[in-house]
Amino acid sequence: MSQIRLDDIKKWLAKQLDTDADRIVPQANIMDDFGADSLEMVELQMEIENKFDIQFSIEEENLFSNETTIDKIVQLINKKLTEKENKNLE
Numbered sequence: 107m108s109q110i111r112l113d114d115i116k117k118w119l120a121k122q123l124d125t126d127a128d129r130i131v132p133q134a135n136i137m138d139d140f141g142a143d144s145l146e147m148v149e150l151q152m153e154i155e156n157k158f159d160i161q162f163s164i165e166e167e168n169l170f171s172n173e174t175t176i177d178k179i180v181q182l183i184n185k186k187l188t189e190k191e192n193k194n195l196e
Contacts, residue, residue, distance in 0.1 A: 108187050108188075108191060109184050109187065109188070110180065110183055110184060110187070111180070112130070112132060112176065112177075112180050115180070115183075116130045118157070119176065119179075122150055122153055123136065123140045123142065123150070124140075125140055130176055131176060132175065132176050132177035132180070133175055133176070133177065134175060134176045135172075135173070135174065135175050136150070136174045136175070136176070136179075137171075137172045137174070138172070147170045147171070147174070148170070150170065151167060151170045154179070154183060158183055158186065158187060159190070160183070160186040160187065160190055161186075162182075162186065166182060166186075169182060
């Protein structure tokens, strides 16, 4: 299965969040720690969808909120990649 690790996308996420890669740690809260607003969260979501060729459901889009951590994003990407891989196997 294709799973990503934080180290795999750390530099990319740092660029998206306009911060140093050293600050990209699992427990970091995107809005609180990086000052992202709701529009930036939507942009991040779209960038993730484009980079990984995945699509988030409405419920998953709601996970991009003020409680979103780096770890939650990595988990969500992995969930969507697994779903995509399983669908391709059908």
